[in-house]
Amino acid sequence: MSRFEACYEPGEYNERLPEWNVVEWDYVNPANGAKTGKIVWKTYDMIDGEREAHEMAAILQHEYNLRFAEEFA
Numbered sequence: 001m002s003r004f005e006a007c008y009e010p011g012e013y014n015e016r017l018p019e020w021n022v023v024e025w026d027y028v029n030p031a032n033g034a035k036t037g038k039i040v041w042k043t044y045d046m047i048d049g050e051r052e053a054h055e056m057a058a059i060l061q062h063e064y065n066l067r068f069a070e071e072f073a
Helices: 049-071
Strands: 004-009 019-028 035-043
Touching (some): 004 049
16 A cells, blocks of 8 residues: 555535545554545645646655665665
């Protein structure tokens, strides 16, 4: 599983706008698959937002992998 993931939130009528988020997952429960994490990037752009969210998640995952590799090299 990736540490960073692009996620779509559809919003709520008259409450919130739809948005694309990049979530950094902190913990995944192996018993039931429940995840906890925090939003590290967000856009309300519904034209290019999906592409940008996936690109940002890939960039952040790559940087995370580089840091992790340096720590254990």
